[in-house]
Amino acid sequence: MKLWRGPLRAALALVLLPFLTPASAVEPISLGLAIAGAAASALTGFISYPRLYCYFRECCLQKHDRRAAAALQEDLDKKLFGQHLVSRVIVKAVKGFLNNSNAKKPLALSLHGWTGTGKNFVSKIVAESIYKRGLQSKYVHQFVATLHFPHAHSINLYKDQLQSWIRGNVSICPRSLFIFDEMDKMHAGLIDSIKPFLDYYEFLDGVSYQQAIFIFLSNAGAEKITEVALDFWRNGRTREDIQLSDIQNALSVSVFNNKNSGFWHSTLIDRNLIDYFVPFLPLEYKHVKMCIRVEIKSRGYAVDEDILTRIADEMTYFPREERIYSDKGCKTVDAKLDYYYDF
Numbered sequence: 001m002k003l004w005r006g007p008l009r010a011a012l013a014l015v016l017l018p019f020l021t022p023a024s025a026v027e028p029i030s031l032g033l034a035i036a037g038a039a040a041s042a043l044t045g046f047i048s049y050p051r052l053y054c055y056f057r058e059c060c061l062q063k064h065d066r067r068a069a070a071a072l073q074e075d076l077d078k079k080l081f082g083q084h085l086v087s088r089v090i091v092k093a094v095k096g097f098l099n100n101s102n103a104k105k106p107l108a109l110s111l112h113g114w115t116g117t118g119k120n121f122v123s124k125i126v127a128e129s130i131y132k133r134g135l136q137s138k139y140v141h142q143f144v145a146t147l148h149f150p151h152a153h154s155i156n157l158y159k160d161q162l163q164s165w166i167r168g169n170v171s172i173c174p175r176s177l178f179i180f181d182e183m184d185k186m187h188a189g190l191i192d193s194i195k196p197f198l199d200y201y202e203f204l205d206g207v208s209y210q211q212a213i214f215i216f217l218s219n220a221g222a223e224k225i226t227e228v229a230l231d232f233w234r235n236g237r238t239r240e241d242i243q244l245s246d247i248q249n250a251l252s253v254s255v256f257n258n259k260n261s262g263f264w265h266s267t268l269i270d271r272n273l274i275d276y277f278v279p280f281l282p283l284e285y286k287h288v289k290m291c292i293r294v295e296i297k298s299r300g301y302a303v304d305e306d307i308l309t310r311i312a313d314e315m316t317y318f319p320r321e322e323r324i325y326s327d328k329g330c331k332t333v334d335a336k337l338d339y340y341y342d343f
Ligand SMILES: Nc1ncnc2c1ncn2[C@@H]1O[C@H](COP(=O)(O)OP(=O)(O)OP(=O)(O)O)[C@@H](O)[C@H]1O
Pocket: 079, 080, 081, 082, 083, 113, 114, 115, 116, 117, 118, 119, 120, 121, 122, 218, 219, 283, 291, 329, 330, 331
């Protein structure tokens, strides 16, 4: 209870002072001064205990980093389906980074995969593991290429804006999280403007970026990932046999050479500033069913197995002959539920 001693004692003095002193002995001025002093002392005591203060108000570096790493593992294990590589890489990368007080560069993760396979979902889980308010946190910043950087002719303006947004936000909070969605729709060259922030500099103009986290999301490379997954399937090997080394190099090369990737010939890849390329495997029928089940439960309804199967059957699957992978992943599951359940 050491934490409380300072502010508590001051607050107690504030309340008890008029009762402990004979009424006649307390002049209005000294009473006023005493009250002001006690209030100030209580306030400074309160503010000087960051943990307590941050319990009520959001702070940079809010969660204890070890707790954040444990929460991340737990959430991914519980909520993410069919992505053994993702869970493994994200937990290792984020945990290692959060626990390293001497990081030489910010953490940069590039998430790739088919639509609806969980890239945004995982970014949200990462954000929530670090900041209680997750994506709503003032230290988490999300950019969507088609929304924030729509015009090719404004690329120089976007480069300046992007740099000053990042510089400004990291100056306020070193443990800022930046999420770039739709990288495959970003104009080539734009993302290179943030290269200095991802590099191994201790300080740039007095600001250190070494505690920041950058996450890039993209559909680029999805074909490559599917190719590997299909190869395993056709050779009778399980999905869980796929190792990161079976995909990662081919993925980074394909993203680098893909004119529509936003990373086309990017110096971020060229200079090895992306720490991990994280492959999201296409989701199978059984994973779609798991998503539907979660969605039904989250709406507070009893699971009707017939409806669940019907919705999963309605989704479309590829390749045309084998029909193994959902072409929308788990996207649109919630919309289909609205049709079957009379909410
Ligand atoms: N692997 C998964 N495990 C559990 N739920 C998932 C998974 N993938 C997707 N979902 C569910 O589907 C929703 C949509 O997925 P999400 O937005 O993460 O897809 P995405 O990969 O970002 O797609 P896009 O490339 O189109 O942006 C999620 O909010 C989540 O509810």
